[in-house]
Structures are given as structure tokens and as C-alpha cells.
Amino acid sequence: MSGPWTRREVIGDATLYLGDCLDVLPTLGAVDAVVTDPPYGIGRVMVGGGWAISSGYHQMQTWDANAPVKAVKAYIGIAREAIVWGGQFFELPTSRRWLIWNKIGSAPKMSDAEMAWTTMDAPTRLISMHAGNGACGAEKRQHPTQKPIALMQWCIGFLPDARTILDPFMGSGATGVACIREGRKFIGVEIDEGYFDIACKRIEAETRAPRFDLPQPVKPTQGDML
Numbered sequence: 001m002s003g004p005w006t007r008r009e010v011i012g013d014a015t016l017y018l019g020d021c022l023d024v025l026p027t028l029g030a031v032d033a034v035v036t037d038p039p040y041g042i043g044r045v046m047v048g049g050g051w052a053i054s055s056g057y058h059q060m061q062t063w064d065a066n067a068p069v070k071a072v073k074a075y076i077g078i079a080r081e082a083i084v085w086g087g088q089f090f091e092l093p094t095s096r097r098w099l100i101w102n103k104i105g106s107a108p109k110m111s112d113a114e115m116a117w118t119t120m121d122a123p124t125r126l127i128s129m130h131a132g133n134g135a136c137g138a139e140k141r142q143h144p145t146q147k148p149i150a151l152m153q154w155c156i157g158f159l160p161d162a163r164t165i166l167d168p169f170m171g172s173g174a175t176g177v178a179c180i181r182e183g184r185k186f187i188g189v190e191i192d193e194g195y196f197d198i199a200c201k202r203i204e205a206e207t208r209a210p211r212f213d214l215p216q217p218v219k220p221t222q223g224d225m226l
Contacts, residue, residue, distance in 0.1 A: 004020075007196070014188065014207070016170065017188070018191075025075065032161065032164050033080065034076055034081075035159070035167055036166075036175065038072055072084060081118070084118075085114060090117070092117050095118055095120070096120070096122060096124070097120040097125065097158075098125075101131075103129070104128055146174055149177050153178045155178075164187065166188075166189075170195070172199055
């Protein structure tokens with residue numbers, strides 16, 4: 001199937017596109033929700049030496065130099081609901097519900113918390129979750145700003161009616177893995193081929209993983225026992 005993308009991979013209930021999300025957008029149908037963690041445009045502050053260079057954060061000076069405002073606003077306009085990490089950097093409409101991650105154990109020079117803007121008219125919610133060395137907790141970090149899968153599952157839990165979830169800034173695929181664990185369909189778009197390959201591998205591994213959420217046994221009736 002051809003289109004404005006370099007590659008298109010279908011892995012179980014996940015469809016992944018390698019390309020610019022603004023190019024892919026016109027080809028997508030309706031989705032129930034957008035859940036994403038786009039670049040915030042703060043790469044300019046990732047300068048100097050020491051921990052930033054050793055941790056790989058210096059690379060953010062290139063790919064996180066500018067916040068993709070146009071793309072974020074375009075994508076949240078195609079879904080009923082949206083969750084955007086770093087939403088305070090995008091001049092989005094006023095929201096009553098923000099999702100706040102209290103990053104236990106975060107690196108000393110990074111934020112103690114991160115905030116996600118939402119379209120929900122409901123109270124703000126907070127979760128305290130270990131961030132390891134400012135990254136993704138106990139999981140292996142494969143992207144400088146990788147979110148814990150459990151954090152993304154927490155986000156998806158606020159979207160009980162969303163069957164198809166889209167992430168136009170897929171990165172290493174944490175949102176996609178979370179969707180599979182929550183039994184949702186996933187669409188992801190990523191412009192960097194290296195991170196796209198990582199996302200494909202993580203999502204395929206999760207798709208193949210055994211599931212232990214077995215159905216509850218049916219309570220027998222008098223007729224069943226005769």
C-alpha cells in the first residue's frame with residue numbers, strides 16, 4: 001500500500017508509519033483519541049557537558065529544537081479526546097484536567113514532574129512513579145524522553161471508550177505497547193527510522209507476549225449440574 005510514508009508496518013492491532021506526521025494525517029480515518037508525547041522545543045537548554053552528553057540528551061539540541069505546534073494542533077482536532085504531554089508548551093485551550101507525573105528519583109537537573117494537557121472537563125489527577133535516571137523507570141531506555149509504559153497505561157485508563165488510539169510522535173513506541181496491554185488498537189507515526197525500528201520491535205514483542213487475563217468461569221446453574 002503506497003502513501004506519503006517511507007514504510008508502513010501492521011503488527012497485530014497496531015499500524016505504524018515511518019514518515020512526517022503532517023504528511024500522514026490526511027490519509028488517516030477517524031480515531032477515538034490522541035495520546036502523545038511530542039518534542040517540547042526545549043532542546044536549546046540541553047547544552048554544556050557532563051551528564052547531558054553522557055546521557056545522550058545533547059542530541060535533543062537537534063530534534064527537540066522547536067515545538068511542533070502545527071502538527072499537535074492538527075492532530076488533536078481529529079479526535080474526540082486527547083492527552084498531550086508537555087501541553088503547556090503549545091498554547092492549547094484551557095483545560096480543567098491535567099495529568100501530572102511526579103517523577104520519583106528523577107535526575108537532579110531535570111523536572112521533578114511533567115504535565116499532560118487533556119480535553120477532559122474533569123479534575124486534575126496526579127501519579128507518583130519512579131523515573132529512574134530521568135527516563136523510564138525499570139524499563140531499558142531507548143529514547144532520551146521515553147515514558148514508562150505504566151505511565152501511558154495510566155493515561156489510557158482515563159479513556160475507557162477509546163478503542164483506537166493515535167500517537168503522531170511515536171518515538172520508541174511506549175504508547176503503542178501500553179495500548180496493546182490495555183486491549184486497544186494503535187496507530188503510530190514516527191519520522192526517525194532508528195526509533196521507528198525500535199518501536200516495531202517493542203510492539204511486536206508485546207503482541208507475541210502471553211496474556212494471563214483469563215475469562216472468569218461461568219457460575220453453574222442447577223440445570224448445568226443435571
